[in-house]
Amino acid sequence: MKKKLAITFLAFMTIMFSISFRQASKPDFVPGEVLVKFRTGYTEATATSVLSQVGAKRVQTFPRINVWQLKLNVDLDVAEAVNKLNALSSVEYAEPNYIYHTCAVPNDQYLPLQWGIHNTGQTDGVADADIDAPEAWDVQTGNSSVLIGIIDTGVNYKHEDLQNNIWINPGEDAWTNPDNPQTGNGVDDDGNGKVDDWKGWNFITNTNEPMDDAGHGTHCAGIIGAEGNNNIGIAGVNWQTQIVPLKFLNADGEGNSANAVEAIFYAIDMGVDILSNSWGSYEESLTLRDAIAAADNAGILFVAAAGNDGINTDEYPNYPSCHDVPNVVSVAASDDEDKRSIWGSGGGGGGGSDCGSCGFIMYRKPMPLVWEKDPRTYATAGSNYGAISVDLAAPGTEIYSTYLTSYRSLSGTSMATPYVAGVAGLLKAQNSSLTHLEIKQMLLENTNFLADFDGRSVSEGRVNAFSALSAGAMLVSQ
Numbered sequence: 001m002k003k004k005l006a007i008t009f010l011a012f013m014t015i016m017f018s019i020s021f022r023q024a025s026k027p028d029f030v031p032g033e034v035l036v037k038f039r040t041g042y043t044e045a046t047a048t049s050v051l052s053q054v055g056a057k058r059v060q061t062f063p064r065i066n067v068w069q070l071k072l073n074v075d076l077d078v079a080e081a082v083n084k085l086n087a088l089s090s091v092e093y094a095e096p097n098y099i100y101h102t103c104a105v106p107n108d109q110y111l112p113l114q115w116g117i118h119n120t121g122q123t124d125g126v127a128d129a130d131i132d133a134p135e136a137w138d139v140q141t142g143n144s145s146v147l148i149g150i151i152d153t154g155v156n157y158k159h160e161d162l163q164n165n166i167w168i169n170p171g172e173d174a175w176t177n178p179d180n181p182q183t184g185n186g187v188d189d190d191g192n193g194k195v196d197d198w199k200g201w202n203f204i205t206n207t208n209e210p211m212d213d214a215g216h217g218t219h220c221a222g223i224i225g226a227e228g229n230n231n232i233g234i235a236g237v238n239w240q241t242q243i244v245p246l247k248f249l250n251a252d253g254e255g256n257s258a259n260a261v262e263a264i265f266y267a268i269d270m271g272v273d274i275l276s277n278s279w280g281s282y283e284e285s286l287t288l289r290d291a292i293a294a295a296d297n298a299g300i301l302f303v304a305a306a307g308n309d310g311i312n313t314d315e316y317p318n319y320p321s322c323h324d325v326p327n328v329v330s331v332a333a334s335d336d337e338d339k340r341s342i343w344g345s346g347g348g349g350g351g352g353s354d355c356g357s358c359g360f361i362m363y364r365k366p367m368p369l370v371w372e373k374d375p376r377t378y379a380t381a382g383s384n385y386g387a388i389s390v391d392l393a394a395p396g397t398e399i400y401s402t403y404l405t406s407y408r409s410l411s412g413t414s415m416a417t418p419y420v421a422g423v424a425g426l427l428k429a430q431n432s433s434l435t436h437l438e439i440k441q442m443l444l445e446n447t448n449f450l451a452d453f454d455g456r457s458v459s460e461g462r463v464n465a466f467s468a469l470s471a472g473a474m475l476v477s478q
């Protein structure tokens with residue numbers, strides 16, 4: 001009961017302050033929408049009566065976590081509705097449908113060199129400040145039996161350096177034209193509720209077109225699994241793998257928790273091994289946490305970006321990277337000198353999106369509840385860190401990868417995250433019997449120590465593909 005009150009209070013406070021201080025910038029949640037979790041044993045009749053009391057319609061339900069997505073009547077305020085719902089005994093929690101942003105910092109400097117894979121000092125960095133991919137590739141280059149889901153802006157599944165590593169849903173009949181989702185047979189062949197979902201799904205439009213209209217998801221896809229050794233473009237951490245495009249972020253890199261949750265459940269249904277999540281928010285969605293816990297129960301590793309604001313997320317949690325679920329791996333970014341990535345002054349905030357103009361915003365600290373000025377207004381924009389809440393670093397400054405129909409460099413914890421998801425993929429390819437938590441352990445126990453993360457992450461180091469694989473090989477030979 002105490003917990004319920006605390007959650008209610010937190011949710012209420014967040015909304016209050018959001019409304020008071022954030023009117024000038026984009027709202028942090030979808031207007032007129034609420035996610036509500038009913039207590040175990042609730043009936044459809046209870047839920048329907050709650051809806052009519054509050055004045056809301058059902059959009060969809062997530063039966064596995066007892067959560068309903070609601071659309072409020074036009075005159076109803078989200079804060080008011082959340083408050084009202086949280087006061088009901090049949091409700092475990094209610095919250096806004098929060099909005100997340102990509103964690104990339106665009107950088108127009110063209111650097112067609114993959115220093116993160118193999119660093120010889122080609123970018124005036126430090127030689128061997130890299131993940132030792134060539135050494136790892138002597139052991140393992142990936143396997144098409146490993147499914148890596150990218151919850152993002154979609155993936156250009158036609159990209160010349162990705163097309164052979166895009167997942168194909170074996171339960172659906174092939175599209176007549178493999179590049180055109182409209183040439184499916186119009187039948188939900190595998191009965192998963194999605195018609196012709198042959199190459200993933202678009203959770204915004206609820207269609208089988210997961211094409212990337214932003215570039216961000218395609219960039220992450222290339223880091224994980226651009227086809228290797230094919231004389232084209234770049235090499236992903238995995239030369240071969242199956243990338244599952246799960247589009248919930250729009251062309252502006254913005255998406256909400258309801259659609260993220262749908263993507264997670266789809267990934268569970270489709271047997272995905274690893275989820276790569278290069279997006280975040282400082283709002284805590286309990287619905288998203290419940291979905292990540294469901295993924296944990298399904299044995300899925302959930303790799304997430306630590307965020308780009310140069311702040312300590314032990315004090316100012318970023319989500320989903322700070323959700324306290326065992327399968328979450330929170331990834332910080334490092335540069336070509338093995339230092340913590342800095343994007344410079346001027347504010348990269350929230351993914352280099354609109355956070356420069358957020359101004360004075362209140363954030364909550366972990367209990368006991370403390371409010372103070374938004375740390376992003378005085379921190380130097382760079383990778384977030386945190387002794388407890390951040391697990392390890394990976395290359396995240398000026399990372400060259402696939403982008404829309406071509407290639408470019410981007411920076412951010414968005415780019416560091418797929419490096420770690422990619423190395424997790426190599427480990428799974430090497431030994432398919434590894435559990436997701438064993439993979440997490442190998443990732444964290446086999447990093448290169450970085451002084452910048454001394455006391456500032458769980459592992460205090462940067463991911464190393466070769467070391468992690470070697471540890472995996474030892475485990476196999478035992």
Ligand SMILES: [Ca+2]
Pocket residue numbers: 117118119128129130131132133
């Ligand atoms: Ca190296």
Ligand SMILES: [Ca+2]
Pocket residue numbers: 172188189190191192193194195196197
């Ligand atoms: Ca289907």
Ligand SMILES: [Ca+2]
Pocket residue numbers: 172173184185186187188189195196197
């Ligand atoms: Ca079909």
Ligand SMILES: [Ca+2]
Pocket residue numbers: 161226227228229230231232233234235236
């Ligand atoms: Ca290639």
